[in-house]
Amino acid sequence: MAPLTHSATSTTFELRFASTPRGARLARRLASYRLDSWGHGYGSEANEATTLVVAELASNAVTHGRVPGRDALLRLTRTDDRLRVEVADTRGERHPAVGPGTADTETGRGLLIVEALAETWGVTPRTGAPGKTVWAVLHFGHPSNPATA
Template sequence: MTPPTDTTTGTSSTPITPATETFELRFTSTPRGARLARRLASHCLDSWGCEHGTTVNENAALVVAELAANAVTHGAVPGRDALLRLVRADGRLRIEVTDTRGERHPAPTAAVDDAETGRGLLIVDTLAETWGVTPRTGAPGKTVWAVLPLDCP
C-alpha cells in the first residue's frame, strides 16, 4: 500500500487542527536517540492521560519506534538530528518524524519469512488510521507521519 501524500501543500489528507497539545523532541540520528524518542513519547502520552501499558500508549510507542528507527537507519545524515513531534487533537494523535534525507521514501514491503527486518511499516500501516510522507519545507529532508485514534482522557 502506498501512503497518501499531498506534495502540493505538505499536509496529510486528514489534517488535525487546531492542536490542543504538542510535544517536540530533537534526537540524535543514532539508535540511542531513537530509543529515547520512543520512551519520551510513551512518557508524554502517559502525562496526557494515556497511561503506560494501555493499548493506546503501546500502539503509539510502536509507531514512534518504527518511524524513529527508520529515520536513524535510512534517513540519517552525519551531524544532523531528527525531530519527533506529537500532536494531540480531536481524539487523534499525529506522530511525525522528520529526517534530513529527502530522497529516500519509505514503503511497506513483505519481508522474507526468516528476515530479521522489513516488517516495521506493515505495523505502522496496521495501527494507523492513515500515514504518509511529506517533503520537508525550507530544508532538505522529509517527514513521515501517522495518525492514530486516541481514546483516552
C-alpha cells in the first residue's frame, strides 16, 4: 500500500493502479479501506459517497484515459471536514463532461453521481506527468471514531 503523508492540517493517501478494470476495482476498495481506517466506517455516508466517487473517476480513467502500459493515480487528501479525491490518467486531450444520461442509456450518467455527491469537482492538467487529473471535493463531518483519525 502507498505511504501516508501527514501534515498539521491534512493526511494524504496515494495509490498507483493499473489502467484496467481490475485496477479501478482495487482503487475503489482501497479508498473504502482507507476511509474506514480514518474513522469513517464501512457503510457510513462518508465511506459510501467516497467509494461511489472513486469508482466513477477510476472507471472513467481506465475507460477513457487509458494509455497501454501507463498507470493511473488515486490520491485522497483528508482535512478536518473535507476529502479531496483525485484520479489522474495519462490522456490529457480527453476531458470528461456530464452527459445527458437517460433511463435508456447504459453509460454517461456517472459524472452526474459525482456532481450530486461532491461539493465541487473539475479537471486540471496533471502535474509532473502528461495527462489530466479529475478531482472532486466531498464534505462530511468528523469521523465516528476520532481515536483512529
